[in-house]
Amino acid sequence: MKLAFLSGAVLLLVLIFAFSATVHMQSANAAASVPGQLNGPLKLKIGQQATINSENISISFLNVTEDSRCPSDVVCVWQGQASIRISSEVNGTSAGQFVLTIGGNEKSAMLGGGKYSIKMTSLEPYPVSINHTEPENYVATLVVSKVVANSASVYVRAAVSSSSSGQDGGNIAAVSGWSLNSGKGTLVILSKESATAATSKMTIVRFTPTEAHCNNQGTKQCIDGHIVDSRGVAGDTLHMEASDKVLYLTAGGSNYTLDIRQLKIRPQPSTVALSEGQRDGPLLVQEIGAGYVKGLNFVEYPLARLDGTPITLHIGDTASNGCTIMLTLLKTEQHNWALFSKKVDYSRPCPL
Structure with missing residues (x-):
């Protein structure tokens, strides 16, 4: 009788412990989800996940x-560095694991x-010996931003409307053009001291354009723009x-x-980012290094082949199926991803 009583008591304690552990785990998991927003700071502890509902993106902090x-x-002598590993999902699909430094x-x-793009802006606490x-x-602290695929070239002409208030009485106008391809x-900027002034002050700025985030x-x-020559504008950007x-x-x-x-724009070719083991069009990426990609190129013209041909691409090199699709390597993040421009020309159809 005593043995049966003790066995029942032990079983009851085990059930209570298991229930408490389950409740604690569920509470911990619930607390681990952190709401976030694009371009805003995401503060995470190890094991926590941030979700940006507007973009259907989830980021998990795995470890340091x-x-x-x-x-x-x-x-x-050296400032040193800190790195963390994260995992991510986009639209409910795993986007892989990454190291941020x-x-x-x-x-x-x-x-x-x-x-x-996702980057780490701080890791606390800062070390003390x-x-x-x-x-x-x-x-x-992480920041997720949307990368803007700028057009290849843009020309814009604009002015403050005469009805605008608080901006020099409508006496400012601007004309600008830039090309990412040429890097120029x-x-x-035209400005007048007053609406009735007969002459305008002209400011000319030459700059090197780079892709940016929209605010x-x-x-x-x-x-x-990084200013390389200026007449009348202070600063470097x-x-x-x-x-x-x-x-x-x-x-x-x-x-x-x-x-x-x-406003006149000429579109930029579309871009595609591939990780090791991923394929787009004719290219299967197998290895991503510093400034190069190794993989298999699948050709469809003049004769379609089931087997891919080994290929090594450096920045600026192109992989093609021989007809409709061309992938040009733009940049790499070693062992993480490679970015390509993708051009599709349907006027050159592949043979059946």
């Missing part, structure tokens, strides 16, 4: 792989076929964003919102 940052109370060799990652940081105490851009809702063309109707311009410490009078 390295923290060699110079302690705050020590003088070091801050410090010496900073590393970000691309998601959604190159549509999004006399303290040891337990894994559960780390907090990583020009901005001309204003509804903008389609976003460009950052400028930023422009263009929608169908509005041009946002930041230059020389001033911000302008201008009405677009003319």
Whole structure:
């Protein structure tokens, strides 16, 4: 009788413990989900997941792989770096695992076929020589941004409308053009001291254009410029964003919102990001290195082949099926992803 009683008591305790552990695990999992937004800081602990509902993106903080940052109370020759491993999902499909790094060799990652970028902006706490940081105490701050695929070239002419208030009485106009292919851009700003002034002041800026993130809702063309020659604009950088109707311009410490009078664009070829083991069109990627990709190229013209031919691409090299599709290597993130421009020419159909 005593043995049966003890066995029943032990079983009851096991059931209570199992129930408590299950409730605790469910509560922990529920607490591990953190709502986030695009371009906003995502603060995660190890084991937590952030979800950006507007883009259907989920990011999980798996572990810290390295923290060699110079302690705050020590003088070091090298600043060191910190790295974490994350996993990601886009539209309910796994986008793989990535290592993000801050410090010496900073590393970000691309998601959604190159549509999004993710980077780590901080990892707390910062090391102190006399303290040891337990894994559960780390907090990583991440930022997910949408990458804008700018057009190959843009020409825009804009001016402040005469009805606008607070912006020089409508006496500002701008004309700009840039080409990502040639790496050149020009901005001309015309301004008058008053609406009745007979002459305008002309400011000319020449800049090197680079792809940028859009800050204003509804903008389609976003460009950052590194100023290489300027007559009348202070600083080293400028930023422009263009929608169908509005041009946002930041230059020389001033911000302008201008009405677009003319906008001409020439589209950029589409881009595709591939990881090791992925295929798009004729190319199966097998190895991604620093500035190169190795894989198999599947040719369909003049004769379709079931087996791929070994191929090594460096930046600027092209893989093709011989007819409709061309993939040109743009850049690589070693062992993570490779970015290609993709051109499809349906005027050159492959044979059946």
